[in-house]
Amino acid sequence: MVKLNVNGHTHEIDADPETPLLYVLRDDLKLNGAKYGCGLGQCGACTVIVDGEAAFSCVTPILLLEGKKIVTLEGLGTAENPAPIQRAFIEEQAAQCGYCIAGMIMRSQALLQKKPNATEAEIRSELQPHLCRCGTHMRIIKAVKRAAKIMQGKAVNEAAL
């Protein structure tokens, strides 16, 4: 049994402690926000936030995670009441197929929590480990800049994004 704190709730997980977090999230907890992409920490689709930092859940065994706070896409907001970062991604229509977007959102969220005024260069550099095959990168960058404004309660200047 491994005790995991996910999105503010504690779960007793009946799985081998060496199981990657991603499998536990999707198979045991039915949280399907984080996606299986490469399974090797090379694409970013499985990204979640652990103690405030972005982490690849596909290469993180749950035995490392007892006592840590895990946040997944589901922990940010809901379809009815999306979090600022989710709202920004919707407003910019930053997804095409959407497979990479959960990961992009989680890393952007972690970035903006640490650096509310992250520059475009910082956003680009932070999102380097994330692959998007549809090519919506420009919209993703705009969405993160938009989210930064929304989070700080600032007016969004469309022309300046």
Added chain:
Amino acid sequence: MKAFAKAAVRLVAAVVVILALSILGFIGFASRSEIPAITPAQRGSFDASLIKLGSELAAVGNCATCHTVPNGKLFAGGRALSTPFGKIYATNITPDPTSGIGRWSEAAFTRALREGVGRTGEQLYPAFPYTHFTLLNDADVHALYAYVMSQEPVARATPSIELSFPYNIRTLIAGWKLLYFKDGRFKPDSAKGEMWNRGAYLAEGLAHCGVCHTPMNALGAERKDKHFDGNSIEGWYAYAINKDPPAPVHWTEDALAFYLSHGWAKDHGLARGPMVEAVENLRSVPGDYAKAIAAYVASGMPEGKTSARIQESAAGKETAAIMKLTSADSLTSIPLEANSDMGEKVYRSACANCHEAGRPLPFGALPLSLSTGLSGPTPQNATNVVLYGLQPRPGERSPIMPPFAAAMNNAQLEALLEYLRTKIAVKQAWPDAAAYIRKARDPATMPALFPSPGIQKAHSAQGSATW
């Protein structure tokens, strides 16, 4: 009594006079003349082939690494170098007439490179490696001058030095030079071949390998008795590259040449930390620079055989077999501490998936029995790599290792390092891993991070026989 007092006064006076004369003499010795300013040369006035040679030499000399801030204008200076004595800033070496070196004649430029004296006669801090550049020949200095003077002038004042007393007194650098600096061009060794001599000229001179790879004394001078013996720099460990390198597989001249021009080698893994900048520069130039440096450096390394265990591993045999061999090798096997059960589990569940997959480098991961990070003298590099991973190089193909700083706490990382060190590298546990981990995590002391090396030929990186 009176006579004694008089004698004492005379003695004191004599000492004062001698001291004053010595100080005056030293100042006289330390002060260098100004070389007159020139009207900045026309940027188009230099020969194109000379500029091209200069650009290669500047790359091999890693000039831009210090003289350019990340994402800043080329050679406009301003990059802070932290020393134990405070901060200094690399200068603007663009041909801007006021904030750069546009008014420097070639004579002034040459004196700075070879003697560490600025145009107006000021002593230059030895963070500028004139201790190495003094070996440069006339033709190369000439080409470097042509190249630097052909760059875009950038008006950007260099920040003032932030050194504590007495290190902020430039005149004292002359005293440092008396002790640790010898002005003189490279002298070839006639007993050695042309390639070796070219390599020695480059490695000891322009490429200044010793700045990172040779331990320094308390005053920041390289220790001649510990040439290339390994050193800690910018939060990373630059391994020994002399007769006692820690790599599990001995380096060969070919492997080293490949590594220096590609940023990775089959039996050794990827360059990381500050070495990435060096290999990025070397891979950007045509010709035999890397080959020559490899010929020289490899000649000082041991040739002997690598252990059977490592040979198996290098040959790409099933890692499972290697692991079995490791634990069966009772002579070298070291008992696990209590920690290692946790360490082994972490390795199996977080690391082995890539490191035992058998996919070829550079995009596949190195079998860790070949890792110099684990067989080296300190846990510094292994700690840095597990915490921060190998970050992608923006806009280029480059290998990635995911960072584990968020997922692993200090105790988990310590357990992992102990397992890797004792069971995979099969060496005595590092006694001070916990301290290294704390330091690497602390934002005030964390290592400088660099993206992993760019890989030029993705098509041949898929395990083709040529590699």
